[in-house]
Amino acid sequence: MHVEIITIGNEVLSGRTLDTNFAFLARALEEASVPIGWHSTVGDTAERIADALRRALDRADGVVLTGGLGPTPDDITRKVVATTLGRPLQLDDTVLAGIRERAKRSGRKLPASIEGQALLPRGATVWPNPLGTAPGLLILEDEKPVILLPGVPQEMEALATAFVVPYLRERTGVAVESFTLRTAGVFESQLHERIGNLPQGWPGATLAYLPSYFGVDLRVTATGPDADLVRSVATRAHAELSARVGPVVYAEGGRAIEEVVGEALVAKGWHIATAESCTGGLLARRLTDTPGSSRYFERGFVTYSNASKTQLVGVDAGDLEAHGAVSAPVAEQLARGARARAGVELGVGITGIAGPDGGSEEKPVGTVFIAVSSPRGEAVRRYRFMGTRRTIRERAAQTALDLLRRELAGLPLDAKLEG
């Protein structure tokens, strides 16, 4: 079974809107072991949409179309699908009642055109949209599913998760179990070396290495006709993979490292303070991305100038002079000072050269010192990150979060595969 995804919309075809809908759908379907064969993008043009649909029905075993289900005149997907498949639009009373109910609840005056969203191609099954007025639609055309989804990302994602993925997964007739282990602090090649041929012992399962500047995610997907067997393979794969890479795993599934750090802080009843130079507030921003972070994030210092390092967190002016602002003693004093001045249990300090200028032979661009201070003690580490100013800053913040996670968990600070 191969599915084709068709994205519809001038804003996507013009490159103004990144097609995150496609990426979401493709990832969700891949995890459910529904293979994507093709992806096409067309503008809001009847002829192009019809052509893409016919072609997809010709070569794929199922089609998912996203976009063009809204109430404005350029939203023509429903109409084009109806014409192309010879299934005239018919008013669906239940959908209409739902639209009117939603309009009433919103208290806003909605344009009459919105009721056009209750006109559905004959024989379509309705998948109710929990977040909007345009439902998802399923049409079986010669046994091939044709699925229509709205282009608004949240609505598309809700419908894909609730209906599309389970439905297509069911149709593949195979059982699927998957899990993801998120690692930080080691390279893909090191993981590869450590894991070796392990996956060969997992019948029907594959291991994907997914690197980004947040680290390397390891995703295992087990599939097969026998659900019990698939489950047991996945369970064994989880145990064996964890035994090999456990020391560098910071989370499972889609959880971000700042959430893991936040939960550990709450669990210990600790608070945290940051002192950042080269990351300029990025670490504080990430720690406060999580809702409810005021339970553990006390304050942050963005100590960009040398004067601010001394005045705000008490970095010694002599050390700044002797070792430079980018140095181990300064990072340590940033962490220690942040912790002491804020009166909290955990302090972290970052100082480095994000570039593109400011590097030297001794301290090239990408050199970053990160220090942690807690009741367990103090430690500082030196790193050399590669990339642009942006990725160096991102990697520095991610590495600091991993150090904090290790400190909170009572683990050795250095990411090592063999522990």
Place this chain on the structure above:
Amino acid sequence: MHVEIITIGNEVLSGRTLDTNFAFLARALEEASVPIGWHSTVGDTAERIADALRRALDRADGVVLTGGLGPTPDDITRKVVATTLGRPLQLDDTVLAGIRERAKRSGRKLPASIEGQALLPRGATVWPNPLGTAPGLLILEDEKPVILLPGVPQEMEALATAFVVPYLRERTGVAVESFTLRTAGVFESQLHERIGNLPQGWPGATLAYLPSYFGVDLRVTATGPDADLVRSVATRAHAELSARVGPVVYAEGGRAIEEVVGEALVAKGWHIATAESCTGGLLARRLTDTPGSSRYFERGFVTYSNASKTQLVGVDAGDLEAHGAVSAPVAEQLARGARARAGVELGVGITGIAGPDGGSEEKPVGTVFIAVSSPRGEAVRRYRFMGTRRTIRERAAQTALDLLRRELAGLPLDAKLEG
């Protein structure tokens, strides 16, 4: 003339890699008035790539393929194109010499397979890659250009900018002039009302409204057979549009507002300090995104707890009690305190409710107070931003940057279309 873009790569088809290459190419070609008719994505499979290429040659006037030009076994684009077009691969000595030269300069031992990148379909024109070993290739197949670009974004972008866009633009036979005015602080509907039918007076030119949470960009593209006429229409459009919306324009082209603020600070010889609560360091991070920002960014306070607001920048505890942390007096004292404690000319304070919890009837989620303090005086504004925790924080930071820009330029603080 309609062009088709084909993205090649399993990592894109699986949704793991967002197709930013397509978005970049599409935007660049749109600005050059080269219309994109279709976009397709296929995996690293010979049959699928060949099929997509044949189909594109069938329906489009030109094809751009990205990806699959690297040295690894799954990079098969050159080979498939050679086979599909009946143009056997031939060794290009100049390209080979370039590859060897680059390998030597890098000082690294490169795999022998990298020399396979010098095998080109017969009759291909070489566009040298300034950043890597895989050159861009142009093949004219029955007068239709078939263009091959590497998938590494920086290399693709460099080749697209230097060769692809000018080449295809030339082929369209039309002259193009375009410009973008970036606005902040007003809604698309307000701009629409103010601009009205103005573009109808610009023969051959179109105006696109491009909203994001950084504001609304206005892009004008003038095209036509007569280059002089096109230029004069664009010049007039620029003058007329600027006259209507000038007061809310913060930049032209692709410049970010933090760069504009940074340049104004340098020009005045001023320094800045930030005090942020709900944005948690995001404003400091944006101000320090720009290389060289240490020339004007002195320090930042992330005053998340009430205690930190009082201790770090001297917010009055009584005001915190009486008005709450999210209030005009607290925002003012954050701005004033940041400026005074850092000993700089410009201070900015932000306090608000980013959500998803913590809202009340009087101060719902999205309520944000932003204050500015400078030798010109002090001011505070109240906003209500819509969206998720993330977008509320992004909008608050963007609005703060626009207030700073206005303060630095001596403009009235409030974004108003009619000056």
